[in-house]
Amino acid sequence: MKKIISFVVGDIIRNRIVLAYTAVLLLFSLGLFSLEPHPEKALLSLMNIVLVFVPLASIVFSTIHYYNSAEFMELVLAQPVARSRVLLVEFAGIALALALAFLIGVGLPVLWYEASARGVLLVLGGVMATVVFVALAFLGAVSFRDKAQGIGAALILWFFFALVFDALLLLVLYNFSEYPLERAVLILTMLNPIDIARMMIITRMDTAALMGHSGAVFREFLAGGWGWIAAWMALLAWGGLPLAGAVRIFSRKDL
Amino acid sequence: MKKNSSLRIPFHYIGKMLTAALLVFLQPVFTFAISHVVCPSCPLSSIKEAVETAEEGDTVIIEEGVYEEHGIAINKRLHLTGRGRAVVDGRDQGEILSVFASGSTVRGLTFRNVGVSYIEDPAAIRLVRCEGCLVADNTLEDTFFGIYLQQSEDCMVRNNRITGRAKEEASSGNAIHIWKGERIRVEGNYASGHRDGIYFEFVDDSEIRGNVSEGNLRYGLHFMFSNRDVYENNVFRDNGAGVAVMFSRQISMLRNTFEYNWGGASYGILLKEISDGEMAYNTFRENTKGIYAEGANRLHIHHNEFLRNGWALDVKGNCLDNRFEYNNFIANTFELTTNSKYNLNTYSNNYWSKYRGADLNRDGIGDVPYRPASLHALIIGKVPAASVLLHSFFMEALDYAERLLPSLIPEQLVDEKPLMKPVRNDTH
16 A cells, blocks of 8 residues: 555656646746735736646646556556555545645745735645546546547536636526525535635635625625635535545446 | 916915914913813812803813713803813713804813714714814714814814714714814814714815724715815725715815725715816725716826725716826726726826736837726626626636727727836825
8 A cells, every 4th residue: 555655656756747837836926926016916816827727737637647557557456455545546646746736836935925814725725726626637537448538528627617617607697687696606606616716715815896795795605604614615525526436437447 | 367367366265364363363362361270179160160150262271080061052252271181071961062152262171971862963062153263182982973063164173082982873973073164174183983084064165184084884084065175184994985075076185095995885985976176196995996986077086096996996977077197006806897888088197007018119108008997897787796706717818808809898998008117106
């Protein structure tokens, strides 16, 4: 068990793409903080990177890595090890490595320039986004044998959560604007991990703009208490459920 | 002809100077008038009694102590002065001090516990038809209305500290309430915990300077039907609805700070039916809306600083011929929103921190015009729940596309000369 973990983590940490990913994130964050005279604005721009670029990188890298290590996994499975354990170790390795890359690339600059509650929240949100999208990548990858199909599925998933979901949400908002939508919208946003993370961050960051009636409802829900816990639970579920699904499929699958 | 008009004599200034001169020059004469000392252990232990026995022009000195009195009426010119901590406690019985005589002064006293009455609107100090009165250096605690001026002229309200514990808008009074007046000066006061901090209705040619109004339930400054007034160097902070300036003409609003006015109907400043004014060198910091303008015409709004507001400007379609120049818009969530497809105002030479254009000829002005109106702000105006999409990738992309090819935001709403760097305002 320990041996497999050390194999996986050792393999990924030496991976050049992960190193490049770390460097790019570091460049982004340092660049934003040193160019932007207002740290709040830098944080806001960084949030867009964290919530768009990080999921994309995580889901694509994990998918490719899964297919590339398929043979390794088959080899390991020839030993008396449970399938679920092998997949979980693989997941843990990738998620750990990418989370570490994110913590170095974004976490350190944020803590250096803006070590406030919202800065910490941004970093936490980014780590959660990484974990969730690695889990989604695994669900996609175990479902398709073909690598091209798997990467396609990963891209579609990312595209859906990053862009299409919000477009649909706006459509719903426009068509049902006569109704008090705030609660319904809150429930709908729980269906998108990126939106959950975004709402959790902006309720702490952009308080002045969230002062209208709707904004007040969102803030009240997310700024503390049960809503806050519910949002975290939803985010954890977004990591846990796809992973559980992936394990289930992987255990029954004909390799 | 031209020369003549420039030499026109400002009569109200002369009137003001004459009043001031009279007060200064006649002061030595009054010192021959008698001083009456009131203290708890003196033969004169009641302010009311002292006021009744005093003659025109006398001074009543109130020594340290607590005086449980209300309904003190001054019908002749008197000078009330507190020494040490002289407290007049109304014990919630009603109005404490009413001044009906011109030229009177009230200074250095502490007033508390006026009590509430919706029929009489009792105040700690009320000036009725006074001219040249002075209310200065007083402390007011838990007074329903604090200082109430009605039909008075050339009066000064200076350096008073007025605090209350108002809980509901309907059952509270205003800290400084001026109803009908001319040439009133309100300077260096502190007002908090009331319905409105400073209330002006039908007050012309007056000045409001250096006051701090914060934590009031409704407005920090409530300003209506008042013309040719100046307010300068005031701080309006964390009031229920910010500041409202309505139905007025020729108002100068300079170097004020409007900050932390948060709420669904809360504005740094609400401009409604106001025209021909100037608004310059003000700072708007972290308000839900910096300026909300409805029916505002011919205002010159320049050199203001808008920092981290939800909406820096909300300019409704019925505003016209306003000029927005040399303002700094920095890190606001939305820079501008409107409810009209047309733009009848001028925006030029402002600094917009969201502007992304280049300046190839290095003249400090961006090469591409800037459209400050945001599509998302427009959508939120129609569907408030759309604020859930704040800063989402999709919304930012849509906003960007809309700025390139406007179809929903007003096409003519353009700053043709966006500045590349913030304007340096030396006043800060």
